Structures are given as C-alpha cells and as structure tokens.
Amino acid sequence: MSDNTLVNPNLEFIDEVVGLGGDSLKKCFQCASCSVACPIAPEDSPFPRKEMIAASWGLKDRVVGSADIWLCHECGDCSTLCPRGAQPGDVLSAIRSYAISEYARPKKLAKMVTDKSKLGILTAIPAAWFALMAIITMFFGGTMEKIFGFFGVHWIHHTDAPIAHANFVSTWLVDATFVPLATASVVIFYLGLKRMINDMHENALTEGKTDKQDLDIKELLKTVPTVIPKILKHQQFNECGENKSRGTAHMMVLYGFVGCFIATVIAGSLLYLAGTAGPYSQINPLKWFGNLGGILIVLGAALMIKDRLGKDKSSGYKDWYLLGLVILLGATGLLTEMARLAGSTFGTYLVYYLHLILVFHLFAYVPFSKLAHFVYRIAGMTYAEYANRK
C-alpha cells in the first residue's frame, strides 16, 4: 500500500450510530456480500459495505453526507445474506437518523425528538397550547369578535351544524398555529438541504461517484421530475426481495398523506376563498380524499407495525415514534369524524383535541424525526440521478 491514510475516528459518531439501532455494526468483517445482495446498489462503489467500514471507523463525513445512504430502502436483503449478523440494513437506517439530526437545526430540538424521555414535554407543549386555544374559542368568543372586528374580519366562520370543530378550537387559531409551524419546517428543511446537497456533491467528488465537477443547482432541480414517478411507483421498494410487503404498506401511507394533503388544500380554499365553513357535506370530494387518505394511513401503518413486530430486525424509538404518530394521526382523524356523525359533542372535541396535538407533532417535529426522510430521500435520489450514479 503506497497511499498512507491517517484515520481520524470520530468515536462519538460511532457511539451514536450504535445507539440509534446500529449496534451490530462492529460485527462486520468486510466480506462485501451485502453490496452484492443489495438489488439497488450501483455497480460502481456499491453500498452498504463501504458505509459499514466508514461507520465503524468513525469516518462520519464519508457516510453522513453521502447520497448513497438515501438510496437504500432498507429492504433487508443485505442483512439476510450477511454472514456475521452485522445487519447492514439496520446500520444504514441508524446512519440516516444520525444524518437527519445532523442537518436539522436547532440541534437541541433534534436531540429532543430522538430522545424517548422527551416525548412527554414535546407532547405537553401542544397539549397546553391547544387547551388555551380551546378556552379562548369557547369562553372568549365575544372578546375575539371585538378584536377581529377591529380589522374588519369575522371571528366566527358561521355554520349551522350542531357539532363543528371550529366551535371548539377556532379555525383561525388552528391555522395561526400550523401555518407558521409548517413555514418554519420548510425553512429548516431548506437550510438543511442546502448543506446536505453540498456535502453530497463533495462526497461524490471524493469517491468518484459523479460525472459533474461543479454542482449546478438548476440542473439538479430539473432532475426532480424524473425521480418523483419512481417514488410514486415505489420502484426501488419493489426490487427488494426480503421485505416486499413493506413496499405496499409504505405506498398506502404515502398516498394516504397525499390524499389528506389534497383534502386540506380543498378545505382551505373553501374556507378562505369561497367562505364556506366546515363541517362539509359527506359527498364533497374533499371528504373522499380525506376519508380514503385516513383509511390508507391507518391500514398502511398497521401493516408496517405488524411487519416490524414479526421481524427480528431491530426497531428503535425512532421507528416506533414515527409509526405510532402515523397510525394515531390517521385514527384520531377518522374517529373525530365518526364521533361527530354519531352526534357526540364531547367525543368529537376530545378526539379532535388529540388529533390537533398529533398534527402539531407532525408539523413541528418533522425536520427532526425519521419522517424527514421524505425530503432527504428525494434529495439523495435526485442527486444520484443528477450525478449519473450507476
């Protein structure tokens, strides 16, 4: 060996990856079976063998900023063939969680979201907030009407329905909570992506994984439309041998969220453009999207939970937090509607209250939780496509 490389291990990084579910990391003896077993690894510099050695040597920069970790869909084919039980699939998943925390700011919040003991406080914040919002809506309507009237806007979105969510927590207050939260998340993602994309390019240059010398953001963005259909079709998932069923479950959840998003956009338009307040008629297309979306989310998440419980693969807090959040989001959404249709005012508002807390989790904590993968994975896959990674 003529090249001398001084390895400067980041021991903290190793510990963190181990803590995030990559505890089998050190069993790897670099036989490289995994890179062959992986149905989606490229021919040149395939993963996950090189990630395994980089991670166990604490070479954080080689993996955290690599687009490759986002190409892996954790199908588990590598872990099945691994002769050492080193579970490369789980290790890559742990590295991705690390990367999410790495790119998310503020770091403190990122640490809290991945820390089981902080779940209470993270839930208490929205719980207190929405309790306050409910008190304002239910007991200080008169005052609010005066304040809003000052700006020439009506406080109450009028509806004749006996049970309306807006009577419990005003739509104004709901939106005044979530619109800024969503905006903040977008900003956090934007800042994270900016650093991540630069890192991905630098890593690709070092490891010879790109044919582009300079990073052209415009060209990169133009690649996004070629990646989206792949994601919608779950092409990578379907190449997996070991965990094929997970592809379908994941697709259900993804489409469920898309359906709920469409429903939200329609509802927003109806409220703010047409001036019609909810609850809307059951035959309104918005209901189709919302209901179908909710059902898909619950079913898909249930399938994924079943899958995880049945497998001996390691599932940590990051996995259960996300799956729990997803299934509860769907379930409380659907239950709120059912309680309302059943005529239970208390039931409706109680479940709706829980639903709001969960939506808060979704919006406020998304850049820090495993769910952030939907942004980073698109970025990773887009970069690989752009870089002609084959």
Added chain:
Amino acid sequence: MTIDKAAPASASILVVGGGISGLTTTLEAAETGYEVILVEKNAYLGGRVLQLNQYFPKLCPPTCGLEINFRRIKDNPAIHVQTMTEVVKVEGTPGNYEVTLKTRPRFVNSNCTGCGACADACEGEIENELNFGMDRTKAAYLPHPMAFPATYVISEYISSDDKKRCEEACKYGAIDFSMTETTTTVKVASVVWATGWKPYDATRIDNLGFGRHQNIITNMMLERMASSTGPTEGKILRPSDNAAPKSVVFVQCAGSRDENHLPYCSYICCMASLKHATYLRAQYPDCEITIYYIDLRAPGQRYEKFYEKLKQDEKVFFVKGKVAEVSEADNACVTVVAENAVTGKKVRQTADLVVLATGMQPSLSTEKPQADLTFNDSGFIVNDFEKGGMFGCGCANKPADVVSSNQNATGMALKAIQTVVGR
C-alpha cells in the same frame, strides 16, 4: 495387528475413527505398549486424507505417509482394527468404560485375497462415495486402490443375481452373505474420539448455486479429480462437457465464517485453494485462476511462503471480496458476482469452472453418540481434562490441517495413557 475378527473383550484404549488423527493416536499409544482397539465407520482406514491428491505445502502424496502408518499397524499386535464399525454408546467412568459397538456386514471374510474376481463378475453399480458421487463403482468393490485392509466390500444394495455371480466368481470362499449387523461390547479405560469431519453440504448455500449449475463443484470434488485414483484419473475437467477449463474461480469461505452456515473458519480452505491453483497450473499452463476471498489465511511461515509464491504467479489472481451471487452464462459457464473491496467496484466474472471452498463440519455434529461428551454449538468436542477419560482429537476437536491434527492426536494419546495408568 488383528483385523475384523471379534475385538478383544477389553483393551486399554478405544480410538474412534481411523483417519489421520485416529491412526496417529492409535500408533502412538500402541507403540508405547498399550492395547488399542481402533474402530472405523468406513470399510477402509485413512479417512479424508485418503481422498487427497497432495498435501500442502510440500505437494507430496498423502498415500506415502498412510502406507507407512498402515505398515506400522500391521506389524503391531497390540492394535485391533474393526472397520465398518460405529460406537453406539459409552457407559461407565474414566478408567472403566463399557462401549457398545455396531458392525455392518462386509459380506467378504478374511479369506479375501483382493483378486477382484467378484468385482469383475458383478454387473450392478453403486454411487462411488469416495469420489462424492462423480462416478460409479461395482456393487462388489475395493474402495480405493490402496485400501487398507485390502479386502473387497459388497454393498448391501447388491442384486440377488449379482450375489450369485460374485459367489461363483470367488475361488477362495471369501464371500459370505450370511453376515449380519452385529453388536458387541468392549471394556476400555479410555476413549479417544477421532471422528473427523465432513465437507459442509454445499447445496445449503443457496446463493452459491451448487447443485443448480453443473460447473460449480466443491474443493473436495476437485481434489478427487486431481487424484490419479479419482473419477477422471487425475484430470481436472468441467463436469458439463469434460472439457479442460480455461478459467477457474475459487469461492473462499463457502459456508465457513458464516452464521447462516458454519460460524467458524475451517482453517484449511485457503491453503487448499492455493494448492488447487498449483494443480491447475501444472495441468493447464494457460488456465487463469481467480481466488475470491474475505481475507486469505495462510498461517505460519511455511504456508505464508506458499501463498507468497502463488502471488507471484501471473496466472493466479486474487480478489478481496466474497462471491455472493452466481448465475449460469453461455456454454454452461458460470458468472460470479462480488464487490472488489479494494477498488470498490462490483465484479462480474464468467469462468469455465467455479470451485466452492467449502469448509469442514464435525462428523459428530449431526449424529451424536450416547456418551458423556461435551460439544460446543458447532458440534466440536470440548475436552474436559479435569474429568479425563474421553478426549476429542483432530478435526473432531477443532478445524485443523493434518500437521496440527497429528500433534493434537499425539497429545491425546498421552492423555488417554494417563487415564489408563491412573495418572
């Protein structure tokens, strides 16, 4: 030597297994003056070593050393050999064991002169186990040209017509179909288990395609082919068309160092593949040989030297990366897929012949006798020297080469003697 007659009712030491380790323990103990009963499951002595073409690293034939050992056994009246015999159970305590033995019928008695008339007369054939089923042998046969004892064997599957033909052909009254399985008991002070190993069943390594593609063979199959007493009389040929291979790929750690198969290193496979490369180089000067490995293990100075020499060979290539996938290519060739962990590129190489370097599985791992033995999870005997009495040696104890097996077998002879004399 006393052979194939009823063993004495008692002796000092029982050695189970007549491979190189068992032969060594037997000889070392007997030549020190102790009475030894040696039982062997097969119809002949020599075990796995008898299947080998050459020893590494000297590349000399094992038959040479075996011949000397057989001679020593023959000359020693303290050794009692019983072939086709297995241990059913061992009862008692160190210094005082009662061992139940089961002997399968050979259907040939000690009158046999080894003339081969029975085999000539016999028409039916059976799979040749010594050659891993690559060829067939007559149902009345001599297992190996230098089988010891040099007595023919008749398969239990022989047809009644062939029985008649054999009986008529034998001029010495050596054929006896009235023989049946017999059970005997012997009393001994100590038992040494030299039960050895078997090649790991390559069909279980699903991703390496053995059994699906004809031109994927195991290292032990290649060893038999390379041997002048093997199925191809020493020529290494592709099974599909009996053609000389122009390119050969060796897949190291085929099943070994793998938690899904054998979790341990089988110790000999790296050296065996290096040795096989020399066979191929000698037979086919243009043949290109590629060895795919995780890390090449050539322990000790002499093995290291052997490896260094092959590294200099311009027709022998080494790729660091385990073959994890195989598929059939044109002309019955086989394509192997690996990641070259040095260059970080996936390699797809098509070769005429692929050899799986399968490892060793202890024979007792699948059929444990009723005896007070301790096994590890892989089925190797864990020796308890505090308790004493019974000892595992050679590859029954750990994966080992012939040299280490013999050293270990000599040590166990001493341990057995210590038990006999009450320490």
